[in-house]
Amino acid sequence: MTSRNISQNAVDTAHPDRRLSDPSPQGEEELRFIRNFHDVFLSTGLTIFAVGLGVVSILIVNSFVNVDSVNAWRSTARFYAAVSFLDAAIMWMMAELFARTRRLFLPAIVILLAFSVFFLSGVFVSYVVLFSEQRFDGVASALKQLHALPVTLSASGAIAVLAYYLRMKLPFAMGLGAFALAMTGATAYGYYQPEAFAENFYRLQLASGVFLFLLGVFFDARDPQRNTRLSDNGFWLHLFAAPLIFSSVTVMASRAGDAIAGDAAAAATTLMIVGVFAFISLLINRRALLVSGLISAAVSIGFLVSSVGLDGAWSGALTLLLLGGAMVLLGGGWHVVRRVLVAPFPKNGPIARVIPPEIGRQE
Numbered sequence: 001m002t003s004r005n006i007s008q009n010a011v012d013t014a015h016p017d018r019r020l021s022d023p024s025p026q027g028e029e030e031l032r033f034i035r036n037f038h039d040v041f042l043s044t045g046l047t048i049f050a051v052g053l054g055v056v057s058i059l060i061v062n063s064f065v066n067v068d069s070v071n072a073w074r075s076t077a078r079f080y081a082a083v084s085f086l087d088a089a090i091m092w093m094m095a096e097l098f099a100r101t102r103r104l105f106l107p108a109i110v111i112l113l114a115f116s117v118f119f120l121s122g123v124f125v126s127y128v129v130l131f132s133e134q135r136f137d138g139v140a141s142a143l144k145q146l147h148a149l150p151v152t153l154s155a156s157g158a159i160a161v162l163a164y165y166l167r168m169k170l171p172f173a174m175g176l177g178a179f180a181l182a183m184t185g186a187t188a189y190g191y192y193q194p195e196a197f198a199e200n201f202y203r204l205q206l207a208s209g210v211f212l213f214l215l216g217v218f219f220d221a222r223d224p225q226r227n228t229r230l231s232d233n234g235f236w237l238h239l240f241a242a243p244l245i246f247s248s249v250t251v252m253a254s255r256a257g258d259a260i261a262g263d264a265a266a267a268a269t270t271l272m273i274v275g276v277f278a279f280i281s282l283l284i285n286r287r288a289l290l291v292s293g294l295i296s297a298a299v300s301i302g303f304l305v306s307s308v309g310l311d312g313a314w315s316g317a318l319t320l321l322l323l324g325g326a327m328v329l330l331g332g333g334w335h336v337v338r339r340v341l342v343a344p345f346p347k348n349g350p351i352a353r354v355i356p357p358e359i360g361r362q363e
Contacts, residue, residue, distance in 0.1 A: 039106040046094070046107055050114035053090065057083045077129045084122035091115035092164075099168040109172045112164055116157060116176070123156045124149070151191050154184040171229055175236025178215055182208035182244075202248040209244030212237050220284060221353040238288040242277070249273055278330065282338050283355050294323070 034040070061080045091114045099108035127149055158180035165173035186204045190197035197204070216237030223230040253269045274290075281289040330337070339358040347357045 034106045039104055042098070042104065042107045043110045046098075046110045046114070050091065050110070050117075053087050053114075054118070057087055074129055077125050081122045081125040081129065084118050084125065088115050088118035088122060091118060095164070095168055099170055105170065105172070108168060108170045112161065112168075112170060112173055112176070115164065116161060119160050120153055120157055123153060127152050148191055151184060151187040154180055154187045158184050169229065171232035172236050174219075174233040175212075175240045178212055178237055179208075179240045182211050185211075202251050205244050206248040206252075209241045209246075209248065212241035213245060216241060216286075217284065217354055220286070221350070224353045224356040226285075235286070235288055238286050239291065242289045242291060246273065246277065279341075282334070282341050285338065285356055287334075294327075 057080075061076060061083060064079065091111050095108060095111045095115065098104045099111060128146070131146075131148070158177055161173050161177035161180055164170065165177055186197075186208055189204060216234040219230045219234035219237065220226075223234070225231075250269075250273055253273060277289050281287055335358055342355055342357055345355050345357070346352050
């Protein structure tokens with residue numbers, strides 16, 4: 001019996017009427033990374049510990065070495081890299097206790113973030129020491145020597161985080177690791193085609209987001225009922241994919257709108273993109289895709305409202321009212337709208353695993 005089942009049994013014992021009155025709707029995006037305030041308390045302590053560990057490490061390095069010469073600077077850098085990797089190892093050992101053994105997901109996320117910062121700090125300093133020359137003769141020299149640093153950091157981060165996922169089975173690590181993998185592809189393109197990278201930055205960002213989105217759909221299709229860790233993997237992949245897709249599409253569409261009909265058209269285009277996101281979210285039953293669009297939607301609504309001549313207070317108030325009302329209507333009628341949208345699609349088979357049907361659900 002899993003810890004989740006044990007916790008649920010305890011709740012059902014204390015509140016036997018909940019089994020009948022408050023059933024958990026099938027297919028919902030349950031936030032299983034936090035269970036109670038103990039997780040918040042422990043995560044806060046882990047955050048403070050990680051910050052303290054980093055500060056103490058810097059103070060130790062500063063107290064044992066000096067930077068009076070280039071050789072002394074390199075010795076300092078090597079020492080700092082070693083300390084950073086040691087800090088990463090300490091966080092990994094804590095993950096063995098809290099993530100792998102006790103399965104505390106929120107603390108495991110905090111530990112992963114701290115582990116990633118320490119590990120990438122060590123990689124960054126090691127790269128500078130190993131592949132830089134004795135000195136940087138200006139910005140051009142520094143850029144030439146550090147040309148491969150972005151792809152090195154991305155690839156190292158992807159390997160480290162995915163190794164964390166394979167060991168700890170933390171769904172958040174799947175999302176973060178896939179994001180780092182997508183960044184590795186983008187930075188590798190930039191390494192070989194730096195000029196084309198700058199020109200096609202938003203296209204690369206869109207491609208990275210689509211990669212994460214399709215990977216999330218893959219995990220969703222393996223668990224259309226949203227009951228296992230595979231669904232949690234899909235949730236985090238969609239959460240990482242949404243900002244990449246939304247921001248890149250919005251920028252490209254806004255540029256086209258500015259060139260054609262000005263700022264008002266760009267704002268209206270942004271709202272249309274939010275609508276498309278809402279439609280896709282409803283089809284695949286993933287609200288996470290909408291999260292990244294909320295801020296942009298608020299800005300666009302505010303711009304359109306202010307364009308009719310209202311002052312700042314009225315524009316802000318109406319923006320909150322319209323955006324909040326739309327979210328309440330969509331949230332309250334989510335399953336009703338889905339039932340209409342997915343009615344033409346098959347109730348079983350491969351398509352039904354990507355677009356799960358709304359059958360036998362109570363509002």
